[in-house]
Amino acid sequence: LRDASVDAVIGNMILHHCLNPDIAVRDMARVLVPGGRLALSDLQQHNHEFLRKEHADRWLGFDVPQVRSMLARAGFGEIRVEALESCCSSTAEHGQVKIPMFLASGRRR
Template structure:
């Protein structure tokens, strides 16, 4: 139902492919996507760096990515009520994982939200020639 709802919100003529898949094994070929957005999902993954690596696999060289997740916090309610595996991440870890996945950071912003939490938003471009 989520994909049906999303499809109804897309403007006419926009070339977007909506798919169901596992974040750690996306149903996309290598370098198939022009862009990717990973928003508030890392803290649910057993190995968050693997999710970022998978984003790096599917985004084409020169493509863009946006990563949004919580910075480190101590709000255990998110673990008990929402099943968060991680209580946020350090900026250094997020940036290192993005670089390891082949992304060059374009911008990094912090945004305070409710419950004393802070979001980190990283906008990046996939390197043209990954080593």
């Protein structure tokens, strides 16, 4: 997408699959018009290492301060990151796991 070409970016469960989440968030900021909004949801930090192989997870989730810093470094303001009680459930050969999620939002400066 072209620079400053969209009003909003919504990402659901993508960051933990990205090679470099910081670069991914910066690219989301790049395509947003000034004042454009970002909404992200993903996994909170966890220790289910087997998901790297079974689901191609590169990252085992993120903690709230880490996500807040990631958005700030990418040039977002009005940052809000909320740890949710909602969980992502996954059935795998290791049984069912429930991983808490987060919801983050920001406005491109």
